[in-house]
Amino acid sequence: MPIKRICCIGAGYVGGPTCAVIAKKCPDIVVTVTDIMPAKIAEWNSDSLPIFEPGLEEIVFEIRGNNLFFTTDGPKAIREADLIFISVNTPTKAYGAEKGKAPDLSCVESAARLIGKNASGATIIVEKSTVPVRAAESIAAILSAECREDGTSFQVLSNPEFLSEGTAIQDLLSPDRVLIGCESSEAGKLARKELADIYTRWVPEERIVTSNIWSSELTKLINNAMLAQKITCINATSAICEKTGADVSEVAKAVGMDQRIGPAFLNCSIGFGGSCFHKDILSLVYLCKQLSLDEVADYWQMIVDLNELQRRRFCQRIVKSLYGNVAGKKLAIFGFAFKENTGDTRESSAIVVCKHLLNEQAQLAIYDPKVRESQIIRDLQSPGCEFNSSSLKIETCPYEATKGASAIVICTEWKAFKNLNYQKLYDSMESGARWIFDGRNILDHQKLMETGFQVHCVGKALHLQNGRRSSGLTNGHAFPFHNGDH
Ligand SMILES: NC(=O)c1ccc[n+]([C@@H]2O[C@H](COP(=O)([O-])OP(=O)(O)OC[C@H]3O[C@@H](n4cnc5c(N)ncnc54)[C@H](O)[C@@H]3O)[C@@H](O)[C@H]2O)c1
Structure with missing residues (x-):
């Protein structure tokens, strides 16, 4: 089934511009961006966006309310989505053991828990945040531990973002490549194809790179x-x-x-x-x-x-x-x-x-x-x-x-x-x-x-x-x- 509804968890420098471009290029897909910070969502819904990127305002102001939405109601957006981007922050740990050294994956974990609790049906989970190798394994484990609903299934993909701040819109419209990592199973490959089908609406097929x-x-x-x-x-x-x-x-x-x-x-x-x-x-x-x-x-x-x-x-x-x-x-x-x-x-x-x-x-x-x-x-x-x-x-x-x-x-x-x-x-x-x-x-x-x-x-x-x-x-x-x- 082609993707009809996308949810993005994290309305920051990656989540906001990425979803604006996807929504602009895919008018038939409803894209909902959600965040735990109500003030940030309010700004995304206002005339003064929370981040400055050349070309971003023009896109958001054109399509917001049509097929691009910003909300604090994460559970609802997750429930309705066929595909969910995790675009939360992954800073260096600022507390406890390995402070200043290890990546802090607490936001990724809370996003995964939220998805596990609220997703329904077959859902593709896309790791867009930058994470350590094998983080997808932990995400998959959290999802299956949290998931309660019969008939709900997950496929986790890795699709790191390479945009550069200051040229984010240009980078998203014309990326050097889009990298999609998936499991080698048939279900993994199918999920990869569904994500690739979104990008190929505007990215030449030869720029879609796949890997494990x-x-x-x-x-x-x-x-x-x-x-x-x-x-x-x-x-x-x-x-x-x-x-x-x-x-x-x-x-x-x-x-x-x-x-x-x-x-x-x-x-x-x-x-x-x-x-x-x-x-x-x-x-x-x-x-x-x-x-x-x-x-x-x-x-x-x-x-x-x-x-x-x-x-x-x-x-x-x-x-x-x-x-x-x-x-x-x-x-x-x-x-x-x-x-x-x-x-x-x-x-x-x-x-x-x-x-x-x-x-x-x-x-x-x-x-x-x-x-x-x-x-x-x-x-x-x-x-x-x-x-x-x-x-x-x-x-x-x-x-x-x-x-x-x-x-x-x-x-x-x-x-x-x-x-x-x-x-x-x-x-x-x-x-x-x-x-x-x-x-x-x-x-x-x-x-x-x-x-x-x-x-x-x-x-x-x-x-x-x-x-x-x-x-x-x-x-x-x-x-x-x-x-x-x-
Ligand atoms: N900024 C860049 O240029 C860039 C480029 C490529 C990749 N990345 C990677 O993308 C990820 C996001 O980066 P960013 O710059 O957009 O971060 P950001 O801090 O601008 O945005 C992250 C957002 O996620 C929200 N969030 C955290 N936990 C949440 C939860 N459980 N539910 C809902 N929202 C939640 C935060 O409130 C924040 O608004 C990071 O892993 C980063 O390394 C960033």
């Missing part, structure tokens, strides 16, 4: 770990560049032209953020340790460690450049989201940078085009960050944020930052050395120096001052050639 469930679950973790690794490769290169006079942009350009490597994810920065990379690598490390693969675990762990180092190096560079002291100095922070085109701040490098500077008693004026003030305050008001209300101002205009500041610190690569009037910003800053710390390497540094700025950009020799490029090579870092070396 465990491969599918592992693919998602490895995919994210490899992406994070590529970013970390160029960030580690930036540390070498800063000490030697090599220019990371030049290195990245030439390396990226190698077709085996490619140019994507080679922009060096102050480190990756986002809700996924960090926790998925930790999950992979935990899995390896469980499997007694300690060296493999250490390999993946190093990506997380180097990411921390990259953030730390940037913070230290700011303080060092401002004569080793930022106490009482106003600093304008441009960008708080973990990347452009999203309001998501989870694991954003900006949080680490701002906390460091607040602890050094700087006065911060933060401007981000999409992140809400309440979110910024929540992110900074955590243990280990000390500041009073006069040290932190959230601005809605970059020019206001910069008035009287000693430095501008770019934390997010918003394109809008490239088009600001930097002469005007310069003129409004505190007299004396006026700094730009470009943590995303997005600005025209030569032009900024001509304006009078002192510039530090990640991955370039020390820093660029008033048109003078100071190189590590002149500071005793030149390496001697050994006999026979060329």
Whole structure:
């Protein structure tokens, strides 16, 4: 029987956009998204959606109420559904044993229990959340333990989501691939076909990839770990560049032209953020340790460690450049989201940078085009960050944020930052050395120096001052050639 009703548990960054696109592409299927947070559901049903994604509003506003619904009544949506997506959060455990290491699967478990109690008839359960290998086995066990109704049966599929925040709608409309993992039984293959039949309404058939469930679950973790690794490769290169006079942009350009490597994810920065990379690598490390693969675990762990180092190096560079002291100095922070085109701040490098500077008693004026003030305050008001209300101002205009500041610190690569009037910003800053710390390497540094700025950009020799490029090579870092070396 073709799928007629879909339920999605979890109305977050994955559940919302994914279901909006499915509902848009399949007008004959009723798609209901449910969440335990009434405030979030209320926002999905309002004019102000809980998340920002380019193109999302247009789709939701067009089809909401036709075949796309948002509700807190999970049991009803589950009861009526032929296919149920589990799109709940799977963060790193923040309590108890293995805190900070193991993935927290409590939301997946509660979603599975809810399904087990309420589903009726033959139901396909699709694991969309990112989970450790063999999580589907646990889901299946919970479902059968909870299930009370005669005639109810479940097939669990793995269908990890590869969308990237900021381009989620585009990624969902034109995915590189859709991966579906299933059991090798006939029932498993049939369930896989029913899910594939939904995607093939707009995804070319050759982009539907199938595998066994465990491969599918592992693919998602490895995919994210490899992406994070590529970013970390160029960030580690930036540390070498800063000490030697090599220019990371030049290195990245030439390396990226190698077709085996490619140019994507080679922009060096102050480190990756986002809700996924960090926790998925930790999950992979935990899995390896469980499997007694300690060296493999250490390999993946190093990506997380180097990411921390990259953030730390940037913070230290700011303080060092401002004569080793930022106490009482106003600093304008441009960008708080973990990347452009999203309001998501989870694991954003900006949080680490701002906390460091607040602890050094700087006065911060933060401007981000999409992140809400309440979110910024929540992110900074955590243990280990000390500041009073006069040290932190959230601005809605970059020019206001910069008035009287000693430095501008770019934390997010918003394109809008490239088009600001930097002469005007310069003129409004505190007299004396006026700094730009470009943590995303997005600005025209030569032009900024001509304006009078002192510039530090990640991955370039020390820093660029008033048109003078100071190189590590002149500071005793030149390496001697050994006999026979060329
Ligand atoms: N955000 C991304 O870019 C992205 C991309 C690919 C995969 N993923 C994976 O997808 C999953 C979801 O990520 P997200 O970013 O959408 O998370 P999210 O935190 O934005 O959304 C998850 C939602 O699930 C809800 N929820 C939790 N338990 C529930 C329950 N029992 N019943 C109903 N609702 C429940 C939460 O209230 C929350 O609104 C994670 O496993 C993540 O790793 C995320």
